[in-house]
Amino acid sequence: MQTTSYEGVNTTGSYVPTIKTEKERKQKEKSSEQLERIGAFQELPMVMPSVDILYSALRKAKRVSPTKGIANIAKRERNRGAKQLDALMKELAVPLRTYLENFPKKNTLHPYERSLIELTLGDGNYEEVLGKVDSLRKKVVSVGKEHASLCAKSLSKREAEERLNEGMKKVKEMFNHGGKAVDDLLNIAKTLRAMPVVDLETPTLCLVGAPNVGKSSLVRVLSTGKPEICNYPFTTRGILMGHIVSNYQNFQVTDTPGLLKRCDEDRNNLEKLTLAVLSHLPTAILYVHDLSGDCGTSSSDQFIIYKEIKERFPDHLWLDVVSKCDLLQESPVLFITEDADDNDLKLSKYRKLGPDGALHVSVKNEVGLNELKVRVQELLSSQMARIQAQKSDPEVGEVSI
Secondary structure (H helix, E strand, O other), rough: OOOOOOOOOOOOOOOOOOOOOOOHHHHHHHHHHHOOOOOOHHOOOOOOHHHHHHHHHOOOOOOOOOOOOOOOHHHHHHHHHHHHHHHHHHHHHHHHHEEEEEEEOOOOOOOOHHHHHHHHOOOOHHHHHHHHHHHHHHHHHHHHHHHHHHHHHOHHHHHHHHHHHHHHHHHHHHHHHHHHHHHHHHHHHHHHHHOOOOOOOEEEEEEEEEOOOHHHHHHHEEEEOOOOOOOOOOOOOOOOEEEEEOOOOOEEEEEOOOOOOOOOHHOOHHHHHHHHHHOOOOOEEEEOOOOOOOOOHHHHHHHHHHHHHHHHOOOOOEEEEEOOOOHHHOOOOOOOOOOEEEHHHHHHHHHOOOOOHHHHOOOOOOEHHHHHHHHHHHHHHHHHHHHHHHOOOOOOOEEOO
């Protein structure tokens, strides 16, 4: 399907709209099916540990027999040695080639999955490991062929046996030395396969806010998601998915790491994961505010973060929630870093009630939860209508200038 197009987008969540030429549009149409598809991580091949690949290859190679009908002992032995070394080379190289062919190139992935790779594995690490696996494959082929050729040129049975043993030892040592790349690829596959699957055609609610404002608690109330809930910042250490089933419709809910008041260059990878979700996925936003003083982020800092995200993602459907309303006091809670005499009327109003139209809820006292569920249902229904409109008209949701 065609989703909102963000040109020049990066993991900070900002993007610059550009005018597309007719040629660029045609190129986009050709690649849209590939780029707008999510789920590549679930199709990654199963990677065997390097020690298992080597053990299996050695076992199979040693079972290889010489070609039948060779009467000369020396010829038969060099034939056997060359065939075993060739078999060992192939048994090691073929799985590596298969991995390289079936792990996708990063530039063919959906922007969201590219961001997950960069922010979860580290920038460039994915390509580096694949490069090391390819380098190991080339060395295996080169060394295997070299020693198979030497064995085939042996002049005696003893020389053939010595060159076979030497070749086997050389290939084994080399694979053991470079096998860490295969094990790193195994760990990468495990990490990426564990990433939550997002369906672009299913309406998604993304909970956003500062750390420890109660997002995870609300995910538990609203969906099947069971995120960790603790009273310290950055409890959420990745993108967590849950689901809502209402009126025979399925919706997605994501819990995201909290955002702090700082510039994009200073954000950690957890914060960048949140911005990547908002930048690359068609989500509705449930923005959570905590004005009780309990979350560790001052109301003035939360107000600044809120305005920044609201301005950055103006086209997202939006619902504001003030959490922990059972802890709210008549007088706004002020941190020592805040100015009590601040004349900003909007900030003063925010400290007391949150944004205009914000729904006040308390998970502890079950205040406002029923209304929250109704409002979320309405929000996701609107998101469903928007997705269907974009699906029927690909130009809907395009960034225009």
